[in-house]
Amino acid sequence: MSAEIHYISEPHPVSGVTNSKLGVWLFLASEVMLFGGLFSAYILLRTGVTDWPRGHEVLNVPLATLNTVILITSSVTMVMSWASLELKKFSKFRLYMTITILLAIAFLVVKGFEYAHKFDHHHFPSTSNFYAIYFVITGLHGLHVIGGIIVNAYLLLPGSKMWKTNPEQFTGRVEAAGLYWHFVDLVWIFLFPALYLL
Amino acid sequence: MTNHDHSHVAQTHDSGHGHKMPFWKKYIFSVDHKTIGVQYAVTSLIFLFFGFGLVSLMRWQLAYPGQPLPLIGGWFSDTAMIGGIMLPEFYNQLGAMHGTIMIFLGVVPLSVGAFGNYVLPLQIGAPDMAFPKLNMMSYWLYFIGGILMLASFFVPGGAAQSGWTSYPPLSVIASGGQTWWLIGMVFLINSSLLGSVNFITTVVQLRTKGMSFFRLPFFVWAQFVTSFLLLLAFPPLMAAGVLQLSDRLLGSSFFMPSGLVVNGAVSAVAGGGNAVLWQHLFWFLAHPEVYVLILPAMGIVSEVMACNTRKPLYGYKALVYSSIFLGFMSFIVWAHHMYLTGMGTTMSTFFQITTMIISIPSVVILTTLILSLWGASIRFTVPMMFALAFLPMFGIGGLTGLPLGLNAADIHLHDTYYVIGHFHYVVAPGTIFALFAGIYHWFPKVTGRKMNEALGKIHFYFSLIFMNGVFLPMLIMGLAGVSRRLYDPTQYAHALPTQPLNVFISISAWCLGLAQIPFIINFFGSIFKGKKVDDNPWQATTLEWSTPTPPPHGNFLKEPVVYRGPYEYSTPGQKHDFWPQSMKENN
Numbered sequence: 001m002s003a004e005i006h007y008i009s010e011p012h013p014v015s016g017v018t019n020s021k022l023g024v025w026l027f028l029a030s031e032v033m034l035f036g037g038l039f040s041a042y043i044l045l046r047t048g049v050t051d052w053p054r055g056h057e058v059l060n061v062p063l064a065t066l067n068t069v070i071l072i073t074s075s076v077t078m079v080m081s082w083a084s085l086e087l088k089k090f091s092k093f094r095l096y097m098t099i100t101i102l103l104a105i106a107f108l109v110v111k112g113f114e115y116a117h118k119f120d121h122h123h124f125p126s127t128s129n130f131y132a133i134y135f136v137i138t139g140l141h142g143l144h145v146i147g148g149i150i151v152n153a154y155l156l157l158p159g160s161k162m163w164k165t166n167p168e169q170f171t172g173r174v175e176a177a178g179l180y181w182h183f184v185d186l187v188w189i190f191l192f193p194a195l196y197l198l
Numbered sequence: 199m200t201n202h203d204h205s206h207v208a209q210t211h212d213s214g215h216g217h218k219m220p221f222w223k224k225y226i227f228s229v230d231h232k233t234i235g236v237q238y239a240v241t242s243l244i245f246l247f248f249g250f251g252l253v254s255l256m257r258w259q260l261a262y263p264g265q266p267l268p269l270i271g272g273w274f275s276d277t278a279m280i281g282g283i284m285l286p287e288f289y290n291q292l293g294a295m296h297g298t299i300m301i302f303l304g305v306v307p308l309s310v311g312a313f314g315n316y317v318l319p320l321q322i323g324a325p326d327m328a329f330p331k332l333n334m335m336s337y338w339l340y341f342i343g344g345i346l347m348l349a350s351f352f353v354p355g356g357a358a359q360s361g362w363t364s365y366p367p368l369s370v371i372a373s374g375g376q377t378w379w380l381i382g383m384v385f386l387i388n389s390s391l392l393g394s395v396n397f398i399t400t401v402v403q404l405r406t407k408g409m410s411f412f413r414l415p416f417f418v419w420a421q422f423v424t425s426f427l428l429l430l431a432f433p434p435l436m437a438a439g440v441l442q443l444s445d446r447l448l449g450s451s452f453f454m455p456s457g458l459v460v461n462g463a464v465s466a467v468a469g470g471g472n473a474v475l476w477q478h479l480f481w482f483l484a485h486p487e488v489y490v491l492i493l494p495a496m497g498i499v500s501e502v503m504a505c506n507t508r509k510p511l512y513g514y515k516a517l518v519y520s521s522i523f524l525g526f527m528s529f530i531v532w533a534h535h536m537y538l539t540g541m542g543t544t545m546s547t548f549f550q551i552t553t554m555i556i557s558i559p560s561v562v563i564l565t566t567l568i569l570s571l572w573g574a575s576i577r578f579t580v581p582m583m584f585a586l587a588f589l590p591m592f593g594i595g596g597l598t599g600l601p602l603g604l605n606a607a608d609i610h611l612h613d614t615y616y617v618i619g620h621f622h623y624v625v626a627p628g629t630i631f632a633l634f635a636g637i638y639h640w641f642p643k644v645t646g647r648k649m650n651e652a653l654g655k656i657h658f659y660f661s662l663i664f665m666n667g668v669f670l671p672m673l674i675m676g677l678a679g680v681s682r683r684l685y686d687p688t689q690y691a692h693a694l695p696t697q698p699l700n701v702f703i704s705i706s707a708w709c710l711g712l713a714q715i716p717f718i719i720n721f722f723g724s725i726f727k728g729k730k731v732d733d734n735p736w737q738a739t740t741l742e743w744s745t746p747t748p749p750p751h752g753n754f755l756k757e758p759v760v761y762r763g764p765y766e767y768s769t770p771g772q773k774h775d776f777w778p779q780s781m782k783e784n785n
């Protein structure tokens with residue numbers, strides 16, 4: 001009986017990818033449609049009214065710039081952690097993955113300060129549609145960051161046992177998590193100019 | 199592999215129960231695609247009957263408005279019925295939840311979750327889905343979503359009552375059940391996301407040796423295209439749902455315009471929102487959703503027809519290309535649901551043109567299926583009769599849609615009973631008949647026993663008669679101008695002449711419910727008492743019939759190799775009139 005599922009750790013000869021890599025790409029396609037829907041809503045709401053605030057006048061651009069740098073750096077360290085596995089350097093992987101997670105937490109802390117500042121000034125989703133879309137999109141993006149932290153922490157701690165039994169599949173998992181993490185980064189790169197600068 | 203069966207019947211029981219697993223792991227939290235398929239089937243059938251129950255209650259109010267519901271009227275609380283007389287709020291809840299449950303918890307989980315899960319890996323020769331654990335998670339998310347929807351009937355203010363479309367601003371100011379509806383939808387959307395990722399990956403990666411894309415049974419193609427629709431069309435509804443939750447819980451006004459008057463007072467929200475934004479996001483999902491409802495049905499009908507006409511499908515490639523084109527076009531027709539929102543003639547013209555274009559692949563598919571009958575020696579089995587009935591029923595559903603796609607005609611017909619008649623013809627005697635065909639067709643593979651023919655035929659004829667008894671008069675009422683979602687049609691002068699039709703529809707609907715009793719008896723009775731059959735009782739060619747029955751964990755005794763296309767029936771020069779895909783030599 002052949003109960004074994006193929007292409008879990010080795011790529012399919014025709015499609016050239018493993019199951020999980022294709023799965024993550026499909027998931028990201030779906031995510032593009034999710035954030036695409038929200039950005040469409042943002043455009044429609046903004047073009048539909050005359051008094052829409054300029055992002056840089058009401059939001060904290062320096063903090064958001066800092067967050068942009070943090071997130072891009074974390075994408076770089078994510079790649080480094082995957083590359084370390086490709087080079088069979090497991091301790092380097094742990095180092096870079098730890099840095100990635102710490103940077104993600106730093107991003108959330110900065111975001112938390114931003115939110116707290118807004119709440120202090122009584123700016124809530126109910127204040128205006130600008131704040132509403134700001135909180136919804138950045139909040140949903142924040143949830144994606146938290147999801148990334150959970151996945152990466154799993155790969156760093158309990159999930160890394162797989163390195164001993166099936167290094168290829170483990171490397172594939174880290175790569176898949178990396179694809180997701182770059183996507184989260186990319187959403188922020190769209191979100192930052194759309195909300196903070198324009 | 200001499201013939202199709204017997205050689206491994208003896209091994210079935212060994213391989214099926216080879217490794218002992220505790221009950222909860224084998225049947226409850228199973229990661230086997232077949233068990234998950236059966237879980238989906240049972241759950242979604244229960245939801246289908248529940249959804250039908252809701253509308254049966256509505257039909258009493260429509261036929262005999264203001265009269266107390268006999269027998270069971272006293273069972274309902276005072277927030278639903280007073281002295282057995284239905285309250286308008288409860289009527290609205292029934293309407294909204296009937297649509298929601300039938301579509302998101304009944305038909306889609308049955309056609310994709312159940313049939314897709316059970317049959318698709320078998321037909322492509324895979325041992326399981328690509329991601330078995332995600333598959334299980336998909337089912338349980340669906341289950342939780344369903345429970346939340348059901349539970350919403352018991353929260354203060356009752357279930358969602360703004361229609362299955364949940365149009366704001368009404369849905370934003372509605373009572374608590376709407377929040378449950380939205381959270382339930384978030385679960386269902388995530389469930390379908392996991393399912394569609396799984397289906398697409400499985401089809402791309404796990405086709406067995408020799409199973410090229412153009413040797414896939416059309417059923418697999420239909421599921422494949424459907425998965426792309428679910429993958430890409432649902433997220434915008436997720437976005438819309440998040441925005442509406444924010445409007446309801448955080449007080450934002452994404453969908454609330456400035457100066458909105460609620461109960462005679464100007465609403466306190468900040469305003470500046472756009473109610474039509476919801477409609478755009480909603481229909482961006484909900485139009486592809488129509489094809490999610492119909493494509494798997496077409497896939498099932500194709501399988502059943504090829505097998506029972508004993509000849510190859512006419513124009514297999516035309517079917518495949520049409521379904522791909524259909525899937526693509528379904529993303530750019532959504533605003534034909536919105537001609538009356540005042541979005542402008544340019545937009546209306548664009549969506550009218552795309553809507554007319556999308557009817558072409560649908561007609562191609564229907565035509566190839568009808569032409570497949572030409573010159574065939576048809577076996578009138580129960581699944582084949584349901585499949586045959588699907589053709590004219592879906593035909594009526596499709597053709598009555600054309601006037602709705604033309605914006606001049608839609609001005610008159612929009613939001614009337616004509617619309618209800620139109621889409622129910624597509625989904626009820628269309629898709630649901632195809633689903634019945636699928637149940638009768640694959641039941642022997644799942645259980646090893648056939649369903650009873652006589653009970654099946656009773657079920658079929660009465661269902662066919664009463665389905666038309668329900669939906670044909672609706673088209674007439676709609677042409678007479680009767681609006682949908684009326685709590686009491688007798689309050690409107692223009693609806694009075696067609697009121698006798700309402701009585702007729704209601705009686706037909708209740709009889710349609712009775713006509714399902716033979717099916718229920720047949721379904722459960724056949725599990726234990728049905729006629730035992732071998733592995734390939736219909737003499738079919740596709741791979742699911744070359745496994746032991748029921749297929750063990752891992753499906754195939756050895757990895758199958760595919761040598762030819764899916765529908766080699768009555769091939770000249772062959773001894774038998776079917777030539778299985780995995781049979782190497784001549785037969």
